[in-house]
Amino acid sequence: MTAIEIIAKKRDRQELTTAEIAWMVGGFVRGEVADAQMAALLMAILLNGMTGRECADLTLAMTDSGERIDLSGIAGVKVDKHSTGGVGDKTTLVVAPLVSALGVPVAKMSGRSLGHTGGTIDKLEVIRGLRTDLTPARFVSQVSKIGIAIAAQTAKMVPADKKMYALRDATATVESVPLIASSVMSKKLASGADAIALDVKAGAGAFMPDVARASELARMMVEIGAHNGKRMVALVTRMDQPLGAAVGDAVELAEAVAVLSGEGPADMIELCQTLAAHMLVLGGVSRDLDDGVARAREGLRTRVGLAKLRQMVIAQGGDPSVIDSPELLFRGLERIPITLDRQGVVASLDARQVGLAIRDLKAAAGDRKQYCGTLLSRKVGDAADGEAAVLLYPSGVRNAAASAANRIRAAYCVADAAPPAAPLVAETISSRSL
Numbered sequence: 001m002t003a004i005e006i007i008a009k010k011r012d013r014q015e016l017t018t019a020e021i022a023w024m025v026g027g028f029v030r031g032e033v034a035d036a037q038m039a040a041l042l043m044a045i046l047l048n049g050m051t052g053r054e055c056a057d058l059t060l061a062m063t064d065s066g067e068r069i070d071l072s073g074i075a076g077v078k079v080d081k082h083s084t085g086g087v088g089d090k091t092t093l094v095v096a097p098l099v100s101a102l103g104v105p106v107a108k109m110s111g112r113s114l115g116h117t118g119g120t121i122d123k124l125e126v127i128r129g130l131r132t133d134l135t136p137a138r139f140v141s142q143v144s145k146i147g148i149a150i151a152a153q154t155a156k157m158v159p160a161d162k163k164m165y166a167l168r169d170a171t172a173t174v175e176s177v178p179l180i181a182s183s184v185m186s187k188k189l190a191s192g193a194d195a196i197a198l199d200v201k202a203g204a205g206a207f208m209p210d211v212a213r214a215s216e217l218a219r220m221m222v223e224i225g226a227h228n229g230k231r232m233v234a235l236v237t238r239m240d241q242p243l244g245a246a247v248g249d250a251v252e253l254a255e256a257v258a259v260l261s262g263e264g265p266a267d268m269i270e271l272c273q274t275l276a277a278h279m280l281v282l283g284g285v286s287r288d289l290d291d292g293v294a295r296a297r298e299g300l301r302t303r304v305g306l307a308k309l310r311q312m313v314i315a316q317g318g319d320p321s322v323i324d325s326p327e328l329l330f331r332g333l334e335r336i337p338i339t340l341d342r343q344g345v346v347a348s349l350d351a352r353q354v355g356l357a358i359r360d361l362k363a364a365a366g367d368r369k370q371y372c373g374t375l376l377s378r379k380v381g382d383a384a385d386g387e388a389a390v391l392l393y394p395s396g397v398r399n400a401a402a403s404a405a406n407r408i409r410a411a412y413c414v415a416d417a418a419p420p421a422a423p424l425v426a427e428t429i430s431s432r433s434l
Contacts (some may be wrong), residue, residue, distance in 0.1 A: 001019075001020060001023055001028065001208060002147045003033050003034070003037040003038075003041075004037070004040065004373070005026060005238045006020050006023070006024050007037060007040045007044060010041060010044040010045060010048060010319055011040075011044045011048070011055070013048045014133070014310065015051055015053075016050075016054055016057075018057045018364075021054065021057045021058050021061050022040060022057070022060075022061045022064075023046070023265020024061075025061035025062055025065060025160050026036070026061065026065065027060070028040070028160065028163060028164070029042075029065045029159055029160050029163065030100050032187065035167060035422075036050060036334050038126070038163075038164065038167055039074055039170075039171045039173075040065040041169060041172040042080075042168055042179065043090060043171060043173055044047060044163070044246055045173070045176055045178055045409075046173045046175070046176040046179070046420065047080075048196075048325045049177075049178060050178040050309070051076075051120055052220065052223045052224075052227070052250070052298050053176045053227070054178070055182055055220055055223070055224055056180055056224045056227035056228065057177070057184045057202075059181070059182040059185045059224045059228070060131075060186075060189070060228060061159055061160070061162050061185045061188045061294065061419070062160040062164070062183075062186035063160050063189040063190050064160060064349060065158060065160035065161075066154045066156050066157045066158050066159045066190065067136065067154070067157055067190070068189075068190045068192060069107070069109075069135075069139060069157075069191050069192035070140065070192055070254060070383045071105075071107055071140060071143065071191065071192040071193065071194075071356050072192075073180075073212040074105055074140070074143055074144045074146070075105075075107075076103075076104065076283065077104065077231070077282065077283045077284050078105045078106070078107050078143070078193045078194050078195070078196045079099065079104050079105070079106055079193055079194070079195045079196070079197065079279045079282050079283045080106070080107055080109070080188055080191055080193035080196045080197070081095060081096065081108060081194070081197045081198075081199070081275065082184060082196065082197075082198050082199070083104070083177070083198075083199040083200075083201065084180075084184070084198075084199070084201050084207060084214075084217070085117035085118075085201060085206065085207055085349065086117055086206055086207065086239040086242075086243055087117060087118070087205040087239065087243070087246045087247055087355035088118070088242035088243040088245075088246060088247045088252065088351070089099070089118065089199075089201070089239075089240040089243050089352040090118070090119070090120075090123060090243075090244065090252040090253070090255060090256045090268075091123075091199065091243070091268070091271055091275055091321035092108065092110060092120045092150065092270050093123060093124070093253065094122065094254035094259045094260055094268070094272040094276075094283060094305065095272050095275045095276045095279065096108050096148060096150055096305070097148060097260065097305040097309035097312060098121070098260065098272070098276050098296060098299050098300065098304070098308070098343050099276050099296075099305075100146075100147040100148035100278060100282070100307030100308050100312075101147075101277045101307065101308040102276075102285060102295055102296070102299050102304070103145075103283070103285045103303040104279060104280060104282075104283030104284075104285050105148070106143070106148045106149075106150075106245055106279075107139070107140075107143045107145050107148075107149060107152070107191060107192060107193050108120075108148075109151060109152070109153045109157075109187060109188075109190075109191040110124075110132075110151070110152065110153075110165070110192075110332070111152070111153065112151055112152070112248075113391055115229050116205070116355030116359055117205075117207075117355060118248075118249065118252060118355075119226060120150065121150075121152050121371060122249045123152060123250075123252050123256075123370075124253075124318075125370065126249050126251075126253050126322070126370045126371075127253070127313055127318040127319060127320075127322055127323075127327065128318065128319040128322075129317050129318050129319050130316050130317060130318030131316050131317045131318075131321075132150070132152045132316070134149060134151040134152075134316070135154070136154060138203025138263055139151050139334060139431050142312075142315050142316070143179075146308075146311055146312065146315055147154060147302065148308060148311075148312050149316070150315075151313070153187060153263060153374075155423045157187065157190045157191075158186045158190050160185050160186070161183050161186050161187065161309065164183070165183060168326070172241050172344075173430050174342050174369065175393050177213075177216055177217050177220060178220065178308045179219055180207075181220040181221045181224060182224070183317070184198075184401060185211075185224045185225060185228075187227055188230075188292070189230070190429075191223075192207050194230065194231060194281075195231035195232070195282035195283065196225055196230055196231070196233075196282075197232075197234075197235075197275060197278050197279050197282060198221055198222070198232070198233070198234035198235070198334055199234075199235050199237055199271075199275060200214045200215075200217055200218040200234055200235065200236050200237070201214065201237055201238075201239040201430075202214035202215075202236055202237070202238055202239060202426065203238050203240035203351065204240045204350050204351050204352045205239040205240065205241070205350075205351025205352045205354070205355055206238070206239040206351075211236055211238070211426045211427065214236045214426075215426075215427050215429070216233035217234050218236050218377065218427070218429050219234070219429050221235050222379065222431055223241055224431065225355075225431065226431035230431070230432060231432040232306065232426070232430060233280050233281075233282060233428065233429070233430040233431070234277070234429045234430070235274065235275065235277045235425050235427075235428055236425070236426045236427040236428075236429070237271060237424055237425050237426065238352055238422060238423075238424055238426055239308065240348065240349075240350075241265060241349040241350075241351050242349065242351045242352060242354050242355070242376060243268060243271065243378075243379050244264065244265045244267060244268035245265045245375050245376045245377065245384060246373060246374075247354055247355065247358050247368035247369075247373055247374050247375065248358050248371075248372050248374060248377070248392070249369075249371075249372075250329040250364075250370055250373060251324070251332075251373035251374070251375060251392060252292055252373070253322070253329065253332075254322075254326035254327075254329050254330070255268065256309075257306065257309075257323055258326070258328045258351070260300065260303060260305045260306035260309060260350070261300075261303055261306055262300050262303065263351050265277065267424055269300070270424055271298045271424055271425070272296070272299055273281050273296040273300070274292050274293065274425060276290065276292065276295075276296035276299070277289050277291075277293040277295070277296050277373050278362060278428075279292075280295055280296065281293040288290055297409070306323070310323045311321060311389060314318070324326075325339060329371070329421050332354070332387075332394070332395075333371055333392045333393060333394060334392070334393055334395055334398075334401070335390050335391065335392055336390065336391040336393075336395070336401055336402065336403050336405045337387050337389075337390050338374075338387065338388055338389040338390060338391060338409050339386065339387050339388060339409075340378075340384045340388050340412055340414055340420060341409075341412050341414075342352065342384070343383075343384055343385050343414070344383075344384050344415055344416055345381065345382070345383060345384060345413040345415060345417055345418045346378050346381065346383075346384050346388070346415065346416065347379050347380065347381055347413045347414065347415035347417070347418050347419060348377060348412075348416065349376070349380055349411055349412055350411040350413075350415040351411075353407055353408070353411035354407075354408055354411050356404075356407065357374070357405075357407035357408050357411070358372055358373060358374060358404065358406040359392060359405075360400065360403070360404060360407075361400050361401060361404040363415075364397045364400035365393065365396075367396040371392070371393070371394050372392070372393050372394070372397075372404075373391075373392050373393075374389050374390065374392065374393070374404075374408055376388070376389045377389060377390070377391060377392050380418055380419075380421075381418045381421060382416055384393060384412070384414045388409075388412055390411065391404060391405045391406055391408065396412075
């Protein structure tokens with residue numbers, strides 16, 4: 001076979017074989033398939049799509065391009081969790097330690113900030129001394145010993161994804177659902193978990209613009225996981241406004257600690273309990289979703305997840321003082337109160353604009369970028385009758401902070417009444433329902 005034949009086949013809307021996909025991916029990683037040829041195939045996939053079987057084969061070929069984590073020596077069903085990215089989405093910092101504390105081992109490879117969305121690794125690295133660059137051996141050992149590890153993806157995992165993503169970014173093929181699904185799931189398969197819970201975001205602050213598009217992606221990722229023997233569930237959740245009140249690395253870490261302490265914003269608590277419940281069902285600890293929600297709620301009340309987070313921080317070399325006293329994260333920060341121009345009710349709050357405001361402020365703050373953030377005291381449906389948010393930032397970036405505050409203010413739309421509230425979880429798709 002040749003690259004030209006494979007490109008032409010997909011160009012003509014024909015289905016590629018397992019062998020053709022594996023040959024093309026392997027040749028690209030080895031340098032035998034040129035960038036231009038892989039770029040042509042990616043464009044053909046964007047235009048003509050892939051079947052579920054093709055996408056599963058592409059995912060497996062990408063997974064097999066590098067090293068895998070072997071968790072088979074650890075007892076129980078090992079569960080992973082992934083979010084497609086949102087503004088204020090700090091759920092991993094809550095659900096991973098909570099689920100682990102309730103008896104399900106959690107082995108989580110996480111990413112950094114991408115565009116206007118935050119990354120779990122950036123939030124964890126606010127903690128002084130904490131290491132996220134765990135070797136595979138240390139990652140497996142930590143999950144075996146304490147039931148949880150959250151680490152950055154190693155350089156040797158899924159090299160095909162790194163090379164292919166660079167081409168997608170340069171050739172306007174990032175938006176392809178099969179390519180997004182295979183990119184996400186190749187990293188999940190390489191991480192070694194037996195079961196995977198996905199949080200697929202939809203809306204203004206997400207990479208998927210609407211629920212229909214997010215559902216398409218969620219279904220394809222669940223199919224890929226099921227095809228490769230994984231227990232799967234995907235929640236399609238709304239991301240038109242930020243999740244919770246905190247946006248920014250340090251403030252989001254503090255909010256996660258608050259939720260693990262039985263406090264925090266209602267939408268954060270709701271989503272964390274729901275995700276945790278699904279993970280408990282996947283892990284065989286809960287008999288059904290209602291039981292999982294009850295266990296998760298009790299776990300937040302008794303703070304067992306907070307104790308597990310503290311244990312994980314220590315295991316990864318971090319100073320747990322900010323877990324014990326999260327107010328330390330705000331020491332020395334300056335503040336700008338954000339008030340709205342008119343009174344009424346918050347009708348919308350553009351999550352993307354809030355995320356971009358914090359992204360740009362972080363760029364100006366340099367080494368102290370992780371301390372830039374905002375706390376939203378008003379969200380959709382709340383009365384706009386005073387201060388709507390506060391911006392927190394390190395000294396020295398006053399002009400950039402003022403610009404960020406104005407952008408957050410502009411993200412609010414105030415009207416006489418708010419639209420009807422839509423449920424946070426729009427759809428649930430599991431491998432059992434396919």
